[in-house]
Amino acid sequence: MSTPDFDLVLNGEFNTAEKAFNRLYNVVKILRCPQGCPWDKEQTPLSMRRDLIEEVFEAVDAITAEDSFHAKEELGDVMLNATMISYMYEQKGDFSVAEVLNELAEKLIRRHPHVFPESEGSVCATSPVKNGKEVLNQWDRIKENVEGRKTECILDEVPEGFPPLLRAYKLQKKASKKGFDWDNADDVKAKITEELSEVEEARVKVESLLKNQSAHAFEMKSSKETDDAQKALEGEIGDLLFAVVNYARHLGVDPETALNSSNVKFYNRFSYVQKKMEEGNIPMIQENLPKMDEFWNEAKALKK
Numbered sequence: 001m002s003t004p005d006f007d008l009v010l011n012g013e014f015n016t017a018e019k020a021f022n023r024l025y026n027v028v029k030i031l032r033c034p035q036g037c038p039w040d041k042e043q044t045p046l047s048m049r050r051d052l053i054e055e056v057f058e059a060v061d062a063i064t065a066e067d068s069f070h071a072k073e074e075l076g077d078v079m080l081n082a083t084m085i086s087y088m089y090e091q092k093g094d095f096s097v098a099e100v101l102n103e104l105a106e107k108l109i110r111r112h113p114h115v116f117p118e119s120e121g122s123v124c125a126t127s128p129v130k131n132g133k134e135v136l137n138q139w140d141r142i143k144e145n146v147e148g149r150k151t152e153c154i155l156d157e158v159p160e161g162f163p164p165l166l167r168a169y170k171l172q173k174k175a176s177k178k179g180f181d182w183d184n185a186d187d188v189k190a191k192i193t194e195e196l197s198e199v200e201e202a203r204v205k206v207e208s209l210l211k212n213q214s215a216h217a218f219e220m221k222s223s224k225e226t227d228d229a230q231k232a233l234e235g236e237i238g239d240l241l242f243a244v245v246n247y248a249r250h251l252g253v254d255p256e257t258a259l260n261s262s263n264v265k266f267y268n269r270f271s272y273v274q275k276k277m278e279e280g281n282i283p284m285i286q287e288n289l290p291k292m293d294e295f296w297n298e299a300k301a302l303k304k
Contacts, residue, residue, distance in 0.1 A: 005026075006030065008023070008026045009023050009026050009027050009030065024079065024080070024083055025083060025087070025097060028080075028083050028084050028087050029087065031084075032084075032087060032088070032091065040084070043084070043088070044088060045085050045088050045089065048081060048084065048085050048088075051081055052078075052081040052082070052085065055074065055077040055078045055080075055081050056078055057260075058074045058077065059071065059074035059075050059077070059078050060257065060260075061074075061260070061264075062074045062075075064257060064260075064261065083097065086100045109121075110142060110146065110147075111138075111139050111142050111143075112135075113125040113138070113142075114128065114129050114135070114138070120146055121138075121142040121146055123145070123146065124138060124141040124142045124145055124146060125138060126141075136177075137177070140177065154174045154175070154177065154178055155171055155174050155175065157174060158170040158171050158174060163256075165241075165245065165255055165256055165259065166256050168241070168242050168245045168255075169245050169248075169249060169254070169255055169256070172245065172246055172249055173249065176249075182246070182250065184250070185247060185250040185251055188243065188246050188247045188250050189247060191243045191246070191247075192240065192243045192244060192247055195236065195239045195240040195243045196240055198236045198239070198240075199233070199236040199237055199239075199240050201236075202229070202232050202233040202235075202236045203233055205229050205232070205233075206226070206229045206230055206233050209225060209226045209229050210226060213226060265304070268299070268304040269296055269299040269300065269304045270296075272295060272296075272298070272299040272302075272304050273292050273295040273296050273299065276295040276298070277291070277292065277295065
């Protein structure tokens with residue numbers, strides 16, 4: 001292979017999207033060439049999966065924080081990972097980066113016949129679309145009838161590899177498209193109360209069995225009943241979480257984003273508590289929980 005042309009990426013004007021992407025593409029090619037970077041050359045599409053996921057989450061964080069400066073950086077990292085992985089397939093001869101981009105453009109055209117009336121998807125444009133929901137319904141018809149992506153069950157379209165919280169949200173959205181949904185958020189709220197009650201019933205049963213088992217340990221009783229009760233409690237907790245995800249969906253809240261925000265908030269406030277406890281030379285033990293609560297409330301007041 002010839003020596004890479006560094007001038008392609010180091011000099012010139014890159015003030016259009018076309019020129020800028022061509023520059024990125026050539027940077028990736030240089031990094032993956034024999035004279036390139038050892039780390040980049042070692043990577044494969046499989047090894048890059050985690051990087052891609054992490055960069056997407058970091059971009060989501062920047063967008064959620066409405067931090068345009070970091071959003072620009074993190075979205076660039078997402079594009080880098082997508083381009084790098086696509087180029088790896090190009091190197092193997094499976095498909096080219098150009099094919100990835102063209103297939104995406106063709107799909108967008110096909111699935112927007114209300115914008116591109118000459119597209120293949122026009123056969124599914126049975127009536128003018130007036131809002132986003134109608135656009136998505138039309139999108140699904142095109143996927144099924146034009147692209148031949150109809151599945152035995154609509155839920156099969158949700159990848160099994162999704163994180164559980166995200167998968168629950170997507171399963172509910174898919175079912176909703178077939179009319180299988182609660183009428184309103186209040187009904188879902190009532191379902192949460194019902195599920196919480198069932199969790200408490202299961203919890204009481206587990207605690208009762210454990211207490212009884214402890215009292216009669218000398219009899220070497222089988223723990224199968226206890227194990228079954230614990231599994232039942234686990235199932236009820238799952239139902240409760242599923243109902244909470246459903247409630248969030250009905251309120252127009254993305255549960256993944258909401259939980260991530262709470263994780264960040266908890267991290268910041270707990271870090272503040274730990275710092276203050278250490279500064280006061282106060283042990284972080286249960287007996288000192290009132291003091292920790294005091295610092296926690298301070299962190300809340302400071303918008304931590």
